[in-house]
Each structure stands twice: as structure tokens, then as C-alpha cells.
Amino acid sequence: MARAVELARPEPRRPVRSAPPAVLLLLPAGLFLVVFFLVPYVNMVRMSFLTKAQGAAFANVVTLENYLRIFGDTFYWRVIGRTFWLAGLTTVLTLVLGYPLAYAVARASGPRRPLLLMLLLAPLLVGAVVRSYGWMILLGRVGLINQVLRALGRGEAELMYNILGVLIGLVHVYLPFMVLAVAGALEQIPPDVELAARSLGASPWRTFWRVTWPLSLPGVFSGAMLVFVLALSAYVIPILLGGNNVLVMPMLIVQMLLDAFNWPFGSAMAMVLFGLACVVLWAYVKAMNRALRWIPR
Amino acid sequence: MASIQLEGVTKRFGPVVAIHRLTLHVQEGELLTLLGPSGCGKTTTLRLVAGFLIPEEGRIHFGTLDVTHLPPEHRNVGIVFQNYALFPHMTVAQNVAFGLEVRGLPNAEVRSRVGEILERVQLRGLEHRYPHQLSGGQQQRVALARALVINPQVLLLDEPLANLDAKLREEMRFYIRHLQREFGITTLYVTHDQAEAMVLADRIALLRDGILQQVAPPEEIYRRPQSRWVADFVGLCNFLPGRVLGREDGFLLVDTPIGVVRCSGTADAGRVLVCVRPESLRPDAGGTNRIVGVVRERTFLGNLLDLQVACPGGVVLRVQLTPTQDARPGEPLHLEFRPQDAWVVPEDG
Numbered sequence: 178m179a180r181a182v183e184l185a186r187p188e189p190r191r192p193v194r195s196a197p198p199a200v201l202l203l204l205p206a207g208l209f210l211v212v213f214f215l216v217p218y219v220n221m222v223r224m225s226f227l228t229k230a231q232g233a234a235f236a237n238v239v240t241l242e243n244y245l246r247i248f249g250d251t252f253y254w255r256v257i258g259r260t261f262w263l264a265g266l267t268t269v270l271t272l273v274l275g276y277p278l279a280y281a282v283a284r285a286s287g288p289r290r291p292l293l294l295m296l297l298l299a300p301l302l303v304g305a306v307v308r309s310y311g312w313m314i315l316l317g318r319v320g321l322i323n324q325v326l327r328a329l330g331r332g333e334a335e336l337m338y339n340i341l342g343v344l345i346g347l348v349h350v351y352l353p354f355m356v357l358a359v360a361g362a363l364e365q366i367p368p369d370v371e372l373a374a375r376s377l378g379a380s381p382w383r384t385f386w387r388v389t390w391p392l393s394l395p396g397v398f399s400g401a402m403l404v405f406v407l408a409l410s411a412y413v414i415p416i417l418l419g420g421n422n423v424l425v426m427p428m429l430i431v432q433m434l435l436d437a438f439n440w441p442f443g444s445a446m447a448m449v450l451f452g453l454a455c456v457v458l459w460a461y462v463k464a465m466n467r468a469l470r471w472i473p474r
Numbered sequence: 475m476a477s478i479q480l481e482g483v484t485k486r487f488g489p490v491v492a493i494h495r496l497t498l499h500v501q502e503g504e505l506l507t508l509l510g511p512s513g514c515g516k517t518t519t520l521r522l523v524a525g526f527l528i529p530e531e532g533r534i535h536f537g538t539l540d541v542t543h544l545p546p547e548h549r550n551v552g553i554v555f556q557n558y559a560l561f562p563h564m565t566v567a568q569n570v571a572f573g574l575e576v577r578g579l580p581n582a583e584v585r586s587r588v589g590e591i592l593e594r595v596q597l598r599g600l601e602h603r604y605p606h607q608l609s610g611g612q613q614q615r616v617a618l619a620r621a622l623v624i625n626p627q628v629l630l631l632d633e634p635l636a637n638l639d640a641k642l643r644e645e646m647r648f649y650i651r652h653l654q655r656e657f658g659i660t661t662l663y664v665t666h667d668q669a670e671a672m673v674l675a676d677r678i679a680l681l682r683d684g685i686l687q688q689v690a691p692p693e694e695i696y697r698r699p700q701s702r703w704v705a706d707f708v709g710l711c712n713f714l715p716g717r718v719l720g721r722e723d724g725f726l727l728v729d730t731p732i733g734v735v736r737c738s739g740t741a742d743a744g745r746v747l748v749c750v751r752p753e754s755l756r757p758d759a760g761g762t763n764r765i766v767g768v769v770r771e772r773t774f775l776g777n778l779l780d781l782q783v784a785c786p787g788g789v790v791l792r793v794q795l796t797p798t799q800d801a802r803p804g805e806p807l808h809l810e811f812r813p814q815d816a817w818v819v820p821e822d823g
Contacts, residue, residue, distance in 0.1 A: 369559035372526055375546040376553045377573035377624060387572070391563045471563040473606040 225444035234440045243445035253429075253446070257453065260425040263340070263415075264408035267347040268355075268401050274348065275355035275400070282356065283363035297353050305350055309417040312346050313337065316418070342418035347408050354407065355400040362396025363389070395472065398465045402458065409454055426450045475660055476537030476627045477502045478523060483532030485518055485684075492518040494684045495532070500628075502537075505654050505661040506689075507671040510681035511707070516664045519681070520630050523662060525549045536627050547576075552621030552659075556633040558613045560605040566592070566616050567601035573624040591623040595653075611642050618650070622657060629654070629661040635670060647673045668708050672696070680704055696751075702819050705749045712755075712791050714748040715821065725813040731787025735763045739818025746818045752780070752794040754815035758808035763816065765809045767791065769801045783807055 196202075225243055230236035247253045282293050300308065315321050316336035323333050336342055366389060374384040412427040419425075426446065433443035478500040485493040493515045500506045508516040521527045523534060525546035534542045541549050561569050567588055574584040592598055595615040605613055614634060621629060634650070635643045651674050654661050665671055671678050672692045680687040680695065688700045699705035702713065716730035718741055725736040728748055737748050758764050767783035770790065774780075774797065781793040781801060793809065801807050 367557065367559060369555045369557060370561060372524070372546070373553065373555060373559040373620075374561070374572065375526075376524055376549070376551050377576060377620070378547050378550070379572075379576045380547055383576060387576075388561060392561075471604050471606075473604075 221444040221447060224441050225448050227441045229439050229441050243442045244449070246442070247445060247449055256424050256426055256429055257449070259423070260409060260427075260450070261453070261457070263343060263347070263423075263425060264405050264411075266344060267351060267408040268405045270344065270348045271352050271355040271404050272359075272397065272401060275352050276359055276397075278352075279356045279359035279363060279396075282360040297356055300349065301353055305413045306417070308350065309346055309414055312342070312349070312418060316342055316345065337418055338420040338422050340419070340423055343415050343423045346414040346418040347411055350411075350414060351404040351407055354403045358400030358403060359393060359396040362393045366392045395469060398469070402461065406454065406458070409450070475502060475658065476539070477504075477535075477660060478628055478662060479533075479535040480519070480523070481533045481535070483519075483522060483529045483534060485515075485522060485527060485529050492684050493522070493529070496681075496684070496686055497532075498679055498686060498689065500660055500662055501676075502660055503658045504676045505651070505663060505674060506677050506679055507663040507665055507675040508679050508681055509665060509668060509671040509708075512666055514681045515684040516666075516681050517632055518684075520553075520632050520662060520664050523628070524551050524553055524630055550624065550627045552624060552626035552629045554614075554617045554621050554629075554631045554634045556636050558605075558617040558634075558637075560613060560616055560620070562605055565602050565604055566597060566608070569605070569616055570620045570623050573620065577624070587623055591619045595619045610638050611646065614638065614646065618653065622653075622659075626659070629657075629659045631661065631663045633665055634663075635665075635667075643670075650674065678708075680707065682707075698817060699749065699819060702747055702749075702821075705817070705819060710752050710792055710794075712750045712752065714750065714789065715745070716748055717745055718743050718818075726818055728818065731789050732765050732785050735816060736813040737763075737816030737818055738814055741818050741820065745821045747821055749817045749819055750791075750811050750815065752792040753778075754811045755791060755793045755809045756795065756811070757799055758810045761810040762813050763811045765791070767807055767809065769803050769805050769807050772801065772803050781807070783809065 224235055226239055226241070227235040228238040228240050228242070278297070282290065282297065285293050303311075313320065317323070318333065318337075320336070322336060326332060326334060336345075370392070371384050371388055374388045375381070379387060410427055411425070412431060415423055415425045416428055427450075430443050430446045430450070433439050433446060437443075478498075480496050480498045483493055483496045484491065496515075496519065498506075498519075508519055510516050518527065522529055525541065525544060525548075528543060532542075533540055536549070561572065564572065570588045570591060571584050574587060579587075588601075589598075592601065595618055597612065597615055597619065600608065600612065605616065608616065617634070631650070635646050638646060647670055650663075654674075663671075663674060675692055677689055677691050678695050679689045682703060688695060688704050690698070695704065695708055699708065699711075705711045705713075714728075714730040714732065714735070716728040716735070719727040719729055719734065721727070722736070726739050726741065728735055728737055728746060730748060735748060739746070765785055767785040769781055770784050771782040772779065775794075777797070779795045779797045779800065781795065783791045783793050785791055791809075793807075795801070
């Protein structure tokens with residue numbers, strides 16, 4: 178009986194067309210990355226083991242000299258240390274400044290929300306170079322802030338061509354990335370969960386630390402990772418707001434490639450930066466996964 | 475434990491009045507369900523009691539304590555939300571322990587009380603699971619355990635069964651009732667499901683557009699509705715428009731399109747509606763209110779036979795018989811109903 182019913186059911190005329198296989202979907206972007214990212218990178222790895230040459234990019238003589246020079250000279254270690262320290266500090270500052278802002282964005286309703294988002298994203302419409310020049314007008318020796326200080330008879334402050342200037346620039350540029358990531362996570366938290374905590378006796382402050390903050394960690398972690406990586410590879414801001422007083426790896430690499438025309442050594446420096454970044458990120462992701470065990474996978 | 479008293483409570487959202495001068499008392503140990511269609515203000519009422527909202531007018535008391543402006547964390551209220559609102563980053567044990575930890579109880583006591591309550595809701599062995607690793611029914615029990623473990627003054631339940639499948643929902647009704655009796659806790663239970671309200675409630679409060687319609691035990695709500703709206707909202711009902719002629723032998727005589735019928739009620743004169751439930755109509759056995767009609771529609775519902783019967787005066791009655799009493803479309807049907815099963819409500823409203 179059941180089978181008869183089964184047979185009587187009309188066959189679908191045409192099977193529903195399924196989406197194209199994943200490989201096909203990955204192809205365009207994959208091809209682009211292979212040609213413009215992977216191939217140059219492999220080439221750089223190769224170059225970093227070759228020797229400097231006169232009148233050519235490199236000579237085909239294999240050597241470890243470039244790496245030995247980096248690891249053997251404390252000057253490079255100090256630059257590497259400064260680069261990571263600056264990126265880390267930028268990350269922490271964007272988090273401290275960005276979290277309250279992200280909270281406001283996530284909890285804003287009605288017309289305030291798009292307004293806040295626009296204010297947040299507006300700086301991104303202006304390139305890093307223009308923004309850095311903007312900061313120079315404000316922070317420079319004859320800049321606005323120092324003019325005011327002088328007029329008040331308070332002397333003069335060193336706001337630029339030092340770590341402070343670079344930090345101000347970096348935090349400003351990367352703040353929106355942190356805010357967007359954190360706001361996204363905060364929006365995912367159902368409001369009832371916080372209310373439940375309140376009803377169970379937790380004060381608003383305690384509710385934040387025991388419920389809201391841990392539940393926003395996915396956003397904090399991804400925002401921090403994004404800002405850290407971006408700050409680590411920043412070039413324009415350190416060079417414009419730090420001058421030659423705040424030497425970081427990307428500046429050194431560009432100098433090596435363009436000014437000294439030492440491509441093998443520049444490549445080796447890039448590889449060291451890349452390798453160390455990978456190690457840091459690997460440790461970071463491991464720690465992150467431990468902290469986010471509760472997320473369904 | 476304490477009673478809940480709302481006195482003339484009004485809550486507005488901008489120009490919208492969500493709750494209008496609501497006065498409602500939930501007795502100590504009682505389970506009162508707030509029943510009404512969506513948007514009637516029942517969840518708003520619950521949130522006012524929980525302290526998530528502050529009323530513009532009126533007072534809310536727990537026993538003798540005025541809690542109108544007390545923040546939620548100081549009200550000692552247990553809440554179960556429709557979506558359970560479990561803490562996704564905490565295990566079952568951590569979820570349940572939360573309320574005890576913020577009260578600063580010593581670890582040993584927290585552990586023993588969590589173990590005890592998990593035992594009572596039959597969740598032993600699942601302590602270290604995260605909420606997403608539990609079934610809907612288990613999450614529901616965690617939510618109950620988390621709300622009850624703090625020994626709350628009152629328990630608030632906001633459509634706690636709405637997200638469960640039909641079978642489990644049926645079981646959980648009895649389970650929640652059992653648990654509430656066992657703890658003897660004053661409970662406000664919000665639902666739009668009248669069957670749920672019937673099974674669970676000591677008393678039902680019916681809410682419509684933020685205005686209280688009737689508060690009474692389930693049987694009274696069903697048998698003695700105060701208005702057409704109440705009779706219509708709870709169960710099925712036939713309404714016969716009519717005019718009160720007078721009283722005879724303790725019953726009202728009402729002139730309706732199907733003739734003069736005897737019924738119960740408090741009205742003395744004027745235009746009224748006679749409410750007759752479909753299951754109150756039964757095959758004519760020579761009783762009081764007798765009608766002849768013709769079967770128009772017949773629907774088999776398994777435990778019931780649902781009929782639409784065309785009667786004199788253009789009245790179509792909905793009739794529900796047990797399936798042993800069959801009737802076919804087109805056939806005449808002799809029916810009757812008892813005076814005590816016909817209830818008079820005012821014509822308006």
C-alpha cells in the first residue's frame with residue numbers, strides 16, 4: 178500500500194539545479210591570488226637566499242648571508258621589537274578607545290545608528306597619506322596645538338617625529354576596524370541574556386564583565402587581529418609622522434629595496450617580519466580558540 | 475516568597491499605551507497565567523514585574539515591599555524567557571551557579587545547591603555541557619533550574635514552552651505545574667496558548683490591548699465569560715443575539731432567532747448575546763432548549779465530529795459531537811442544550 182502511494186507520486190520533471198561546485202566558485206579569486214600574491218612571494222623567498230649584485234636585482238649565488246646579518250645585528254632586533262611593540266600598543270589603544278564606541282553603535286537605535294556608523298567610517302574615505310598630512314598640520318612644531326600652547330605661554334610639545342605621533346596616526350586609522358568588529362559581536366548578544374543576568378542579581382557592571390564582555394570576545398579577537406596585522410605592516414604613517422626617528426620594519430624594507438637597491442637583503446627582512454608575524458598569530462589563534470571553546474563548531 | 479500586587483499600573487511606549495491602569499493580584503503560592511493575543515501587553519506586564527521596565531503610573535508590590543522603582547537585581551525574581559536566554563559561554567553548572575555566585579555564597583554551598591537543583595530537574599550528568607549541546611527541552615529545564623536555584627520571591631515565565639515541539643510542550647505543561655506546586659512559589663505565567671493556560675493556571679487573567687478583561691479560575695473563564703470577547707477568545711462559542719424576556723425557575727428567558735431559550739446569567743433586561751459552546755449542543759433527548767437544523771458541513775476531528783448546522787432564523791450553529799453520534803450533510807438534526815450551559819453576556823464588547 179505504502180509503496181503504491183510512493184509510485185503514484187509524480188516524478189519531478191527536472192532536478193533542481195544545484196550551485197556550481199566549490200572549486201569553480203574559488204577559481205577567479207584563487208587565480209588572482211596565485212598570479213599576484215603567491216608567485217611574487219615565492220619569488221621573494223627565493224631572492225632572500227641569493228646574493229646582491231651590481232647592475233642587476235640579484236646574482237644567482239645561494240647564501241644564508243642575508244639572514245645571518247639580520248639575526249646577528251642587534252640593530253635589526255631593535256627595529257623588529259619596535260615594530261611589534263608599536264603594533265601591539267596600537268591594538269590595545271584601539272580596543273580601549275573603540276570598545277565604548279562599539280557599544281554605543283551596537284545599542285543605538287533609530288536614526289542615530291546610521292549617523293554613528295557614517296561618522297565612524299568617514300575617515301576611511303580619506304587615504305592614509307592625506308590623513309597623515311592632516312595630523313602634521315595639527316601636531317607639527319608650528320602646528321595648531323603648539324601654536325595654542327605657545328599662545329598660552331606653555332612652551333612647546335614634541336608631538337611628532339616620535340613614537341607618540343606614530344601612535345596617534347595608527348590608532349586613528351585603525352580604530353574603525355576595531356569598532357566594526359566589536360560592534361558586530363555586541364549586536365549578536367540577545368538582550369534577554371543580559372536581562373537574565375540582572376534578574377539573577379548581577380549589577381549592570383557585573384553583568385557587563387560576566388556576560389557582555391565574554392560574549393563580545395569573538396569580535397574583540399578578530400578586531401585585534403586585524404588591527405595588529407595592519408599596524409605591523411604600516412608604512413605611510415610611520416614615515417610621515419615618525420620621520421626617521423621611529424624606524425619600523427616596513428620602512429627599513431622599502432629603504433633596502435628602493436634606496437639601497439639590495440633586493441635579496443630586503444626580501445630576507447620581509448620574510449623575517451612575515452615569519453615572526455605568523456608565529457605571533459599562530460599563538461594568538463590558539464589562545465583565542467581556548468577562550469572561545471563555548472562557541473558551537 | 476511573596477504575593478505580587480499591581481495597582482493601577484500604566485506603561486506607555488511613546489504615544490502607545492501598552493498597559494492601561496492594570497490592577498492585578500497574584501496570591502502567595504498561586505500560579506496565575508496572563509493570557510491574551512500577541513501585542514496585548516502581557517510580556518510588558520511581566521517585564522514591569524521583573525523590573526526591566528518602570529511604569530509611568532501605579533505601584534508594584536511584592537508582599538508589603540514596594541518594588542516599583544527597584545532595579546531587577548534587587549528584586550529576587552526568577553525568570554524563564556521564551557528563548558531561555560541561557561549564557562552561551564557557560565556550562566550548565568555555571569549557568570545555574572551564576573545567581574548564587576553573584577550573591578557571594580561560599581563555593582561549597584554553591585556546588586551543593588546546584589547539584590541539588592539539577593537533580594530535581596533531572597539534568598544530572600549534563601553539568602559540563604554548553605547550552606548549544608543540549609536539546610530544547612533540556613535547555614528549558616536549565617532555564618528553570620537557574621531561575622529556581624536562587625529561591626526567588628516570585629517566578630516569572632514568558633511563553634516558556636513556545637519553542638518546544640507539540641508533544642514535549644504537552645508534557646512540560648504538567649511538569650512545570652508539578653514543579654511550581656512542589657516549590658509553592660508565586661508564579662506569573664505569560665502565554666497566548668489558552669490550552670496551556672487552562673492546564674496550568676490556578677487563575678487566568680485575560681488581557682486585551684493592555685486592559686484587563688477578566689480574572690478567574692479556568693473553569694469560570696470558560697463557563698462564565700464576562701464578555702463576548704472573552705467567550706470568543708477562550709474556546710469556540712456560538713453567539714445568539716436576543717432580548718431578555720424575564721426570569722423563570724432561576725433561569726433567564728431570552729428571545730432569539732431560534733426561538734425563546736432558557737439560559738443562565740446575570741442580565742435582567744435588554745439586548746444580550748447567548749453563548750453556547752459547540753460541545754454543549756447534543757442530540758435531542760427531550761430536554762429544555764430544543765432546535766432542529768440541517769447539517770451543512772461535517773468534519774471528522776478524530777476525537778470529535780465537527781458540524782455546521784443551519785437553524786431557523788438564518789442561524790448557523792457550530793456543533794461538536796462525539797464520533798459515536800454521526801450525522802451526514804443534508805440530514806436534519808435534532809439538538810438540545812441545557813439552560814446551565816447557555817450563558818448570557820452583554821451585547822456590546
